[in-house]
Amino acid sequence: xxxxxxxxxxxxxxxxxxxxxxxxxxxxxxxxxxxxxxxxxxxxxxxxxxxxxxxxxxxxxxxxxxxxxxxxxxxxxxxxxxxxxxxxxxxxxxxxxxxxxxxxxxxxxxxxxxxxxxxxxxxxxxxxxxxxxxxxx
Numbered sequence: 001x002x003x004x005x006x007x008x009x010x011x012x013x014x015x016x017x018x019x020x021x022x023x024x025x026x027x028x029x030x031x032x033x034x035x036x037x038x039x040x041x042x043x044x045x046x047x048x049x050x051x052x053x054x055x056x057x058x059x060x061x062x063x064x065x066x067x068x069x070x071x072x073x074x075x076x077x078x079x080x081x082x083x084x085x086x087x088x089x090x091x092x093x094x095x096x097x098x099x100x101x102x103x104x105x106x107x108x109x110x111x112x113x114x115x116x117x118x119x120x121x122x123x124x125x126x127x128x129x130x131x132x133x134x135x136x137x
Contacts, residue, residue, distance in 0.1 A: 010078050011075060013034070015129060022065070027041045048078070048081050079120075091110065
């Protein structure tokens with residue numbers, strides 16, 4: 001299974017915007033930093049805008065700015081903006097109800113998955129875009 005890079009991509013997008021300063025930047029500049037298509041950047045910017053983290057100005061003279069101080073944007077907020085409320089792991093939606101193993105998986109795995117999600121959320125809450133940008137030379 002391939003690792004999901006949406007969070008890492010969104011974090012880099014916000015770091016580029018913060019690094020550029022209050023005047024903001026464009027999706028083209030961000031896409032060059034990521035070495036990806038501007039459409040990928042614009043899709044993530046929509047998610048970030050929907051959560052109130054960025055302000056996007058469309059058009060020829062458009063651009064993107066942070067709406068929140070970089071020191072107040074946590075990685076947890078970004079994760080929630082781009083991952084559509086999913087946890088780190090998910091239970092299988094269905095299995096064989098006649099199998100004793102399958103019947104117990106929800107009860108056995110749900111607490112483990114819940115604890116994992118809580119640990120990830122706690123860890124992501126401890127880092128902000130501001131702290132990351134300060135480390136960029």
